[in-house]
Amino acid sequence: MRIERFAPPQAKRLVVKIGSSLLVRPDGTPRREWLATLLDDVVERRAAGQQVVIVSSGAIALGARTLALPGGGRASLDDAQAAAAVGQIMLARLYEELLGERGMRAAQMLLTLDDLEDRRRYLNASATLDRLLALGAVPVLNENDSVATAEIRFGDNDRLAARVAQAAGAGGVVLLSDVDGLYTADPTVDPAATLVETVEELDERIMALGDARSGSGLGTGGMAAKLQAARIAGLAGADLAIVSGKIDHPLRRFAETGRGTVFVAPSAPPRRKAWLAGGLAAKGRIHVDEGAAAALAAGRSLLAAGVFQVEGAFRRGDVVEVVAPAGPIARGLVAYDSGEAARIAGVRNEAQGELLGYAPRSALVHRDHLVML
Structure with missing residues (x-):
């Protein structure tokens, strides 16, 4: 069954990606109450034996409000790097507080593209994730936007989440988004658009459905990035789902309703070859x-x-x-x-x-x- 692929018995490790538009309001304040419901879902999954890694956007959006930067902190590379430096502290504090209230320890990891493209650094990141999960911590990862430039960055956390799934040996990736999956057309303009529930093969027809725009204006991803993430995850043997995060308890709701698009991975290659195939640079x-x-x-x-x-x-x-x-x-x-x-x-x-x-x-x-x- 498509939903069981992400359940604890089949996916011993799960990567959950949270987009900026879900975590941060347009005015730059965090959606603390919503995040609390998601972390309640994480508690449930941990109790069921699943280890969860979180890839969280939001640092630039949070820092831009604090520094009163225009354009959500994305008017220039300098602004984005400054906003990320300030916002990442706020983001880490938010996770530390909310996870701590639930009896869990947060661990922060900031990565650049090179950290996962260089084989030695990739293995170091993988070993750190393994150890943190073994110790019961919840790793919270983000791109290190305070030092990343156009040449050495992922550019979106969808692809970062898929690459982290490779490093962590995860069986599944859930991309929480402001859309509830891949559609046959833009559902905001075409009433005949239908949700694609399952994708067995990422062929040219499916890739053509991608849209590089980000609807909220806060993030850097879009459907095109999510499809690229599905390809990277699939090369590592990890299933990937695009699920709406615009509801409370999104992981629980996904498990109950199955609403979303599931990209079924082929059989997993050896981890070294998965690293090679998933590389971006x-x-x-x-x-x-x-x-x-x-x-x-x-x-x-x-x-x-x-x-x-x-x-x-x-x-x-x-x-x-x-x-x-x-x-x-x-x-x-x-x-x-x-x-x-x-x-x-x-x-x-x-x-x-x-x-x-x-x-x-x-x-x-x-x-x-x-x-x-």
């Missing part, structure tokens, strides 16, 4: 011909002979995207620096040693370090 791109693309689809390693172009500046061990004539098909950990990769592109293995000055490695990207998209 590859260091470079390797363009391959049809023959190499077919070999990769058959489970083989990427050999330099099938490469005709190398883009970007990367080092051995970085994540690169493999691009076929029809578009991106894979991600992997590259075995050469970008200069060496460009030097041997299109060259068979037996002729590479003379170009490199040393014996070549078995592959440009080994199949054990590669995942198809």
Whole structure:
């Protein structure tokens, strides 16, 4: 059943994402009473044996009111960073107080894109989450907007939540939103629009239903970001649901009514390959011909002979995207620096040693370090 996928027996760990428009009123004050009902739901799930990780927006919106910044603190990058620095303290205090009233300990983690894209830092974040959950704490995560820039940020907490689900080994992700799921059209303008209850495959038709706008003006996400989050979560074997948060006790109501859109994940790959597939910022791109693309689809390693172009500046061990004539098909950990990769592109293995000055490695990207998209 679609709803049981998020219940404690099946999802031992659950990531719950809260959008800014749910947590913060248009005047910049927190919806404390609503958050209390959600945390009551968390208490119930904890008692049933489910560990819950919260990904919470709201720092910029809270800080902007305190600092009297225009545009909700998003008029400039400097304003957003300043608002986040002030608002994050307020956000952490809110969770500490409300969780403490319910006998639970809040733990704060602030992450940037690099923290989950760099393999070593990703493993550190994963280990911290594991330990906090084992100790009974409720991790509350947010993007570190006080230092993040356009180049090193997720840009929305929907995708951050999906990436955190990978790091935490969660079985499910619930995105609480100001909409109650994915519709066939914009329900505010098309009365014939219907809710898509279950998505088995994120094909082009489903992705085309995404809308990059954020209705409240407080957040940075939108339906397009939620669909991208569903793809990232699915690559880690985690189911994802888009559920309305505009009601009290949203997790309880979802369990009772099933109202929302559920994206069913395929079987989970190994966690290392899930990390590769869910990455957002590859260091470079390797363009391959049809023959190499077919070999990769058959489970083989990427050999330099099938490469005709190398883009970007990367080092051995970085994540690169493999691009076929029809578009991106894979991600992997590259075995050469970008200069060496460009030097041997299109060259068979037996002729590479003379170009490199040393014996070549078995592959440009080994199949054990590669995942198809």
